[in-house]
Amino acid sequence: xxxxxxxxxxxxxxxxxxxxxxxxxxxxxxxxxxxxxxxxxxxxxxxxxxxxxxxxxxxxxxxxxxxxxxxxxxxxxxxxxxxxxxxxxxxxxxxxxxxxxxxxxxxxxxxxxxxxxxxxxxxxxxxxxxxxxxxxxxxxxxxxxxxxxxxxxxxxxxxxxxxxxxxxxxxxxxxxxxxxxxxxxxxxxxxxxxxxxxxxxxxxxxxxxxxxxxxxxxxxxxxxxxxxxxxxxxxxxxxxxxxxxxxxxxxxxxxxxxxxxxxxxxxxxxxxxxxxxxxxxxxxxxxxxxxxxxxxxxxxxxxxxxxxxxxxxxxxxxxxxxxxxxxxxxxxxxxxxxxxxxxxxxxxxxxxxxxxxxxxxxxxxx
Numbered sequence: 001x002x003x004x005x006x007x008x009x010x011x012x013x014x015x016x017x018x019x020x021x022x023x024x025x026x027x028x029x030x031x032x033x034x035x036x037x038x039x040x041x042x043x044x045x046x047x048x049x050x051x052x053x054x055x056x057x058x059x060x061x062x063x064x065x066x067x068x069x070x071x072x073x074x075x076x077x078x079x080x081x082x083x084x085x086x087x088x089x090x091x092x093x094x095x096x097x098x099x100x101x102x103x104x105x106x107x108x109x110x111x112x113x114x115x116x117x118x119x120x121x122x123x124x125x126x127x128x129x130x131x132x133x134x135x136x137x138x139x140x141x142x143x144x145x146x147x148x149x150x151x152x153x154x155x156x157x158x159x160x161x162x163x164x165x166x167x168x169x170x171x172x173x174x175x176x177x178x179x180x181x182x183x184x185x186x187x188x189x190x191x192x193x194x195x196x197x198x199x200x201x202x203x204x205x206x207x208x209x210x211x212x213x214x215x216x217x218x219x220x221x222x223x224x225x226x227x228x229x230x231x232x233x234x235x236x237x238x239x240x241x242x243x244x245x246x247x248x249x250x251x252x253x254x255x256x257x258x259x260x261x262x263x264x265x266x267x268x269x270x271x272x273x274x275x276x277x278x279x280x281x282x283x284x285x286x287x288x289x290x291x292x293x294x295x296x297x298x299x300x301x302x303x304x305x306x307x308x309x310x311x312x313x314x315x316x317x318x319x320x321x322x323x324x325x326x327x328x329x330x331x332x333x334x335x336x337x338x339x340x341x342x343x344x345x346x347x348x349x350x351x352x353x354x355x356x357x358x359x360x361x362x363x364x365x366x
Contacts, residue, residue, distance in 0.1 A: 005064045006064070006066065008068060016130075017166065020136075028049055063090060064158075065092045089112060093116070121180070122141050122182075145159070188250070267273070298362065299340060301338055307336075310353070314358060318344070322342065
């Protein structure tokens with residue numbers, strides 16, 4: 001018997017979940033969104049089986065409901081669910097990157113038919129909207145689940161089974177634990193990236209050529225500042241107490257770093273940088289069981305048509321699967337650098353041998 005799954009919010013995350021869940025045959029997939037053009041796109045491209053502009057009408061049919069909206073909207077939808085009268089069991093989950101307000105709203109649910117499980121697939125893109133949705137967006141990503149008293153182990157297992165096609169790695173965390181950790185490794189870095197962009201923008205008044213020089217490292221470290229401002233405004237607002245605390249910590253860290261720079265103590269500056277490098281290198285995903293394992297090769301390529309395609313075709317001829325391709329730097333008329341990621345060390349080493357044999361300059365970062 002088919003179960004009806006509702007995805008409420010058909011943006012990047014909701015659309016990508018829909019594309020993954022469609023792999024499950026015993027599912028009737030329906031979608032809700034407040035944007036008419038989004039619903040039309042989802043229907044036209046068969047991302048869901050049916051679309052609804054009325055949330056209560058869609059929710060009344062659902063066996064599982066995934067709230068894939070911004071945090072503030074998710075809270076509103078939970079409140080609507082709490083006002084509805086259900087005559088059958090329904091599992092409700094969300095995808096919010098801030099759990100506090102969502103879990104607080106979920107704690108007010110008094111219907112015995114609603115089992116709420118907090119959720120957060122830790123993957124995304126600087127692009128937004130259903131047009132950017134990808135079936136493989138969550139592959140090898142951490143998917144945090146936060147069960148509540150209203151949910152059972154069977155409910156959690158059922159939700160995990162539904163989400164199996166995402167190829168995510170599930171992790172059970174308490175909501176506050178989740179919010180603190182994501183603040184440190186996800187939310188706060190976005191704020192810092194945005195501040196670095198503003199600093200460059202201000203210095204551009206004095207040095208107009210800054211945008212032309214802002215390549216390589218600057219683009220890498222500030223890439224996340226290109227993400228959806230409305231989404232991040234919501235995240236920062238909902239998690240503002242933790243963001244404020246992290247900013248205070250950061251300001252103190254910068255004061256200490258300024259003292260090191262002002263004192264000119266080379267050995268202390270080197271020690272500071274070495275400690276940062278050691279900790280950063282210790283985050284190597286290959287050493288962490290819960291994180292995806294990727295083995296990278298850096299390849300120099302010339303700025304000319306088809307240069308990247310030649311590298312891909314060369315490895316494809318040897319049946320080597322590339323997990324991810326990233327252009328780190330490209331300078332007009334000169335060369336660029338590709339970062340190729342592989343699932344295992346054998347593919348990494350074989351690829352380097354093949355590329356070197358074909359006269360490519362490659363580097364494996366140890």
